[in-house]
Structure formats: C-alpha cells, structure tokens
Amino acid sequence: MAVRALKKLSTRRGRATLSPAYRAWLVENLLRGAGEAAIRAALAERGVPQEVIAGALAGARGSAELAGARAATAGLRREALAGRLRRALRATSPSIERRALPSPQEFLKSYWATGTPAIFTDVVPRWPAFSRWSPADLRERFGPAEIEMSIGRAADDDPDVRFKEHVRPTTLADYVDRVLAAGETNDLYLIANNRNLARPGLAGLLEDVTLPAGYFDASRSASCGALWFGPAGTVTSLHHDTSNILFFQVVGRKRFRLYPPDQPQLLAAARGVYSTLDPELPSPELAEAFGFDEVLLPGEALFLPVGWWHHVRALDLSISVAFNNFVWPNDFEWYKPG
Known part of the structure; x- marks a missing residue:
C-alpha cells in the first residue's frame, strides 16, 4: 500500500527526530497496512537518517498504543465489511416500493x-x-x-x-x-x-x-x-x-x-x-x-x-x-x- 507524503523533519536536543506529526503519519501507515520497506523508502527520500527511521519504527512497532489502535481498527474494519454487505444487498433493489x-x-x-x-x-x-x-x-x-x-x-x-x-x-x-x-x-x-x-x-x-x-x-x-x-x-x-x-x-x-x-x-x-x-x-x-x-x-x-x-x-x-x-x-x- 502506498504511503502518504512527508513535508519536514524536526530537530530536538541536537539530534534529528521525527516530529510528532510524522510519528503519527508513521503509525497511521502501519495501521493502513503499508509495508515497512515503503515507509523506510518514503522517509529516506526526504533525507531522514537510517538510524532515525529504525528508531521510529522500533518505537512504534513495540508500543502499547499501536497494539490498541490495531485492535480498534480491526473492529472498525469488521463493521465496515458488514456495512459493505448491507449496501451490496440493498443495491439489488432498483427503486422504492410503491404500495x-x-x-x-x-x-x-x-x-x-x-x-x-x-x-x-x-x-x-x-x-x-x-x-x-x-x-x-x-x-x-x-x-x-x-x-x-x-x-x-x-x-x-x-x-x-x-x-x-x-x-x-x-x-x-x-x-x-x-x-x-x-x-x-x-x-x-x-x-x-x-x-x-x-x-x-x-x-x-x-x-x-x-x-x-x-x-x-x-x-x-x-x-x-x-x-x-x-x-x-x-x-x-x-x-x-x-x-x-x-x-x-x-x-x-x-x-x-x-x-x-x-x-x-x-x-x-x-x-x-x-x-x-x-x-x-x-x-x-x-x-x-x-x-x-x-x-x-x-x-x-x-x-x-x-x-x-x-x-x-x-x-x-x-x-x-x-x-x-x-x-x-x-x-x-x-x-x-x-
């Protein structure tokens, strides 16, 4: 799955780190199913050092927050699938009933x-x-x-x-x-x-x-x-x-x-x-x-x-x-x- 574009890199305490917005971007892409290779490539294209990428991925991958978000996202995906089924069945009716x-x-x-x-x-x-x-x-x-x-x-x-x-x-x-x-x-x-x-x-x-x-x-x-x-x-x-x-x-x-x-x-x-x-x-x-x-x-x-x-x-x-x-x-x- 394609990843969304990045715009900037922030610096804190003399060391390059991903800004909060881009850490959120990284987690969002993991939840959407984007592969880590694609995420690494998108960050590297924008000059993010490999050690910063590795640290950000490791931090996100092992976080309790990501685990909780994945559980919530799985529930939403199930609901979306049920909604898709309802819509597919409803689409078989070409008009509103008159009676x-x-x-x-x-x-x-x-x-x-x-x-x-x-x-x-x-x-x-x-x-x-x-x-x-x-x-x-x-x-x-x-x-x-x-x-x-x-x-x-x-x-x-x-x-x-x-x-x-x-x-x-x-x-x-x-x-x-x-x-x-x-x-x-x-x-x-x-x-x-x-x-x-x-x-x-x-x-x-x-x-x-x-x-x-x-x-x-x-x-x-x-x-x-x-x-x-x-x-x-x-x-x-x-x-x-x-x-x-x-x-x-x-x-x-x-x-x-x-x-x-x-x-x-x-x-x-x-x-x-x-x-x-x-x-x-x-x-x-x-x-x-x-x-x-x-x-x-x-x-x-x-x-x-x-x-x-x-x-x-x-x-x-x-x-x-x-x-x-x-x-x-x-x-x-x-x-x-x-």
Whole structure:
C-alpha cells in the first residue's frame, strides 16, 4: 500500500527526530497496512537518517498504543465489511416500493424497524386537502393569517444552513401573491423551520388532513408537523433528519434523491446534518454512491427513515406536509455523524 507524503523533519536536543506529526503519519501507515520497506523508502527520500527511521519504527512497532489502535481498527474494519454487505444487498433493489398503506404492525416491522423508505399511494387522496388545497383556496380561507416565510434564498449558496438569515414575517395572502408572481425560483419558500403549522391562524389546515390511525399521536400534530409551500424550483439541500418522517405530497411534484445512511461517500462529506455534496452537480463521490431518484406525485406519501440522506427539488408549484409525531419512540437526536 502506498504511503502518504512527508513535508519536514524536526530537530530536538541536537539530534534529528521525527516530529510528532510524522510519528503519527508513521503509525497511521502501519495501521493502513503499508509495508515497512515503503515507509523506510518514503522517509529516506526526504533525507531522514537510517538510524532515525529504525528508531521510529522500533518505537512504534513495540508500543502499547499501536497494539490498541490495531485492535480498534480491526473492529472498525469488521463493521465496515458488514456495512459493505448491507449496501451490496440493498443495491439489488432498483427503486422504492410503491404500495397501499400497510397496517401499523406491518409498517413497524417492514419499514420502520428496517429503515426502508417506501411510497404509499392511498393516504393523501382520502384527505379533504387533496381536492381542496390550491394557492387560491389557501389565500381565500387563510389569507390574513400571520406566517413566517423564507426569502432571499436564491442569492445564498447555503440557504438551508443559514435559514435564520432569510426569515421574514408576512401574511399568507401576501405570500401566495409572491409565489404566483415568482415563476420558477428557489428564492422564497415555506419550510419546516418556519413552523407555520403551529401558528394559530393556520390551525384550520389540519382539519383537512387525516393522519393514518395507529401511526400518529394526533395531539402533537401541530407542533410536530411541517408545511412546505413554494414555487417550482425550490430546493432543499442534501441532508438527513434525526427522526423518522412521513412526507405527504398534496399539490405538485417533487423530485427526491435519497441515499442510505451508511454510504461512505455521504458520511465522509457530512457537516452536521447537511452534506457538502450536491446531487445536481457532477461529483465522483455521488457517481459511486447507491441511491434512489424518485418523483413523488400528487397524492403520494414518502416514508423517510431516520438518517437517510435526501435532496428535494419541486418540479411544480408544490404544497406538502410532513409529520414525525409517530406513536413509536422517534427521537434520534444523538445520530449526527457529521
């Protein structure tokens, strides 16, 4: 195995020694499986005396720290191998399953417990919202309601991370007028962080929604629900959530790009719950990653398991709601590998 490059040699007490950074480099290469001959050659090329190389190798080779690190690394390699097997098996499924909503017991066993996304086709069409909601309807019924919008997003290359900088108060009537005049844009959006479903003026929206029996704690729907409403072109950047979510598409289409939690390329690019990667830009990392590319149609509901990376683009003017107030324990706030 090739070794990583060195940059300098430090001197201490009149005698040439490897600096702490390069001793760490040496141990890292031993853990990675690089041969001692390759390590010696890399050091010698940079003028390190043979006696210094021999002393550094002997010190590392016999250290209790290296033995402990090797034991820990072996465990990580076993976990990585198990993850590779999971990914290989998962890759045999070319698309997300579309089906009628299962019973709560089947959902818990087949999707929740296994962390498997699914699209349910028969929930939203039963709602009053499905035949009723439109920009005009929302404006007529809830126009005076005070809400919070996100605006000025288009000029920001990271508007979801910096969402607080884009928060502005308005009325729903004003927001609807802005959306209808905007055309295709990511400049304005009602997002989960705006917490609009919890606002008193929009309480009537929940009367148009019937959450599946046995799935949700209805007493927490307002505080645990999210309203997404915006023009075609709105984008939610690649991220994962720390809870399971059922996402209901009422008006318009949204394109979801989803990647499993254990994809190494995504974990390496994690920054908090967001990713430095963008599925809409070419990248070797995402070219090698396994994922799903699905268009969620009006009337469909997507189960987003906790930890799954997802990037979302509205293909049309879109109205969606999402809820995480399941009856099962759903707080995974500790899951933040980034």
